[in-house]
Amino acid sequence: MEDWVIIANNLTKVYKMGDVEVHALRGLSMKVARGEVVAIMGPSGSGKSTLMNVIGCLDRPTSGEYILDGEPVASLKDDQLATIRNRKVGFIFQSFNLLPRATALANVELPLHYAGGNGKRRERVKAALEAVGLGDRLYHRPNELSGGQQQRVAIARALINEPAIVLADEPTGNLDTKSGKEIMELLLRLNRERGTTLIIVTHAPDIAEQTQRIIRIRDGVVEEAG
Amino acid sequence: MNLWNSFVEALVSLSANKLRSALTILGIVIGVAAVIAMVSVGRGAQGTITDSIQGIGTNLLFVFSGGLNEEVRNPKPLTLSDARAIADPLSAPSVEAVAPMLQGNGEVSYGGESAVTSINGVTPEYAQVRNMAVAEGEFISEAHILGRASVAVIGVDTADKLFGRKEGLVGETIRIEGQPFRIIGVLASKGGSAFGSQDDVVLTPLSTAQVRLIRRNNRERVDVIFVQAVSPEAVPSATEEIAQILRTRHRTKIGEDDFTVFSQQDFLDTASVITNVLTIFLGGIAAISLLVGGIGIMNIMLVSVTERTREIGLRKALGAHKVDILVQFLTESSVLSLIGGLIGIALGWLIAFIVGRVAAANDAAINPRIGLDVILLATLFSTAVGLFFGLYPANRAASLQPVEALRYE
Secondary structure, rough: OOEEEEEOOOEEEEEEEEEEEEEEEEEEEEEEEEEOOOEOOOOOOOOOOHHHHOOOOOOOOEEEEEOOOOOOOOOOOEEEEEEHHHHHHHEEEOOOOOOOOOOOHHHHHHHHHHHHHOHHHHHHHHHHHHHHHHHHHHHOOHHHHHHOOOOHHHHHHOOOOOEEEEEEEEEOOOOOOOHHHHHHHHHHHHHHOOEEEEEOOOOOHHHHOOEEEEEEOOOOOOEOOO | HHHHHHHHHHHHHHHHOOHHHHHHHHHHHHHHHHHHHHHHHHHHHHHHHHHHHHHEEEEEEEEEOOOOOOOOOOOOOOOHHHHHHOOOOOOOOOOOEEEEEEEEOOOOOOOOEEEEEEEEEOHHHHHHHHHOEEEEEEEOOOHHHHHOOEEEOOOHHHHHHHOOOOOOOOOOOEEEOOOEEEEEEEEEEOOEEEEEEOEEEEEHHHHHHHHHHHHOOOOOOOOEEEEEOHHHHHHHHHHHHHHHHHHHHOOOOOOOOEEEEHHHHHHHHHHHHHHHHHHHHHHHHHHHHHHHHHHHHHHHHHHHHHHHHHHHHHHHHHHOOOOHHHHHHHHHHHHHHHHHHHHHHHHHHHHHHHHHHHHOOOOOOOOOOHHHHHHHHHHHHHHHHHHHHHHHHHHHHHOOOHHHHHHOO
């Protein structure tokens, strides 16, 4: 039996926009194995973003079952979801989403703040930044870093709590080709070295091709699971 | 996240908008400063009034003829024999000293200068009962009373009006109502009081005043009897004893006293009721400005929450609980009001001090009293204002859904 880190069964999501009901997910099912690198692709309006929010525990499905790292999370409360996000999900955003006034160190440390507990935080944070090649930029603020460097900080932040999955939403979307390539290499290397499960949501076919499997979404269901 | 971290983080994010934070703090500064200054000045005024009432004597009781509140028909005047009866230690053991007085106004002159002032006929006990002391010379003695001597003790203000100086006056002769009196002493200054200046006065022996200055149809009659009780605790019993003696002597029916015994404490009570109302009133007006400052905080925090929606979304995505966000924003608003409060205390202190100086320069000695309780209260109150007005914006931030917050542009 395979070790599934994500098991989603028959997920639906309905938004109410005024009087109109929008069915973003219509009974979507998918699985991701531990240590896999998966791309999720789909045209806009396909329910791709909604799926990403549900997988990342930012949102709850209207119905259906979702088991993340062995824990059913479909109907947890807000604060319980926050804890799950903190422990099991690492986010990488298209626009980096770093705190502008905080140093690289403080940005990476943020998830540890919310995880509670003390211990050797600083050491862990430094190690994480060194792992993404920013050992010499610990005290720089985001505006003193290039786009590629900012995204590296974000990757270090995503990995700091050793999450079950790392969810990357167009991680190279705001970067030039060269930096984009470097970021992809870094992500794939981290996957090889640490076995981090990586889920990349993207439009770009050349990014998707670098993954092991492509899941295509259309009209709120999986069209092709690779 | 521990409190110190939150505090530092709040400072960092507040310093990102220095001008905005400074203006918000200013609202609280003005509020707190106003509260502290007003309450301190109010209390200073209260202290001044209390001091001046206490300055007129110690454990003092005033006995007047007639009723204080209602009209009494045909009240018998108080007499010297009444005073002597009150002084009897057997019937009034709570009484320390008794000083009957005749009160009048008259013209006093020296050389070309003349002034109209109050002329009081008193006995030697008057000095003790009213806490009077002479700056030079001597006070009226028993011998002056017996001899109906034409001598006078004058207040410094009167001395100043007549002679243009306040000392070296013993032995001079002044004319009171045209009659010559020799000055035997000058009273030490007591300053203004609730009853006008106590320094603009001429004192003569009671017996002299009776026959030569203040004529009454009854030779025995006096206007006021000042009574000193043996101790502050003895004031109520002294009041009762005096009332008993006078009821017997005046043969009044029960409940129809034709005299009034009024204690210094009654004056103090009345005055402190008035000044308390004044202090509360001033403090209340100042508190309104603190409230306005609080609304300023709320306004700025609401703007800040809207501006930082994405940041809030990110924090939530990284695992921040509702309470983490709540604490973050409450810390910011509390830090704003706390800083404002601290500066406000300093500023309020300064204002109170300046008001005290200005008052002193204008001969109205108000000594502002800045109590620790006021400072504590103002600090607590301003922090509470920060918390209260920060609560709504913070709650709004904490309740944001991460998905929508992250999508916010």
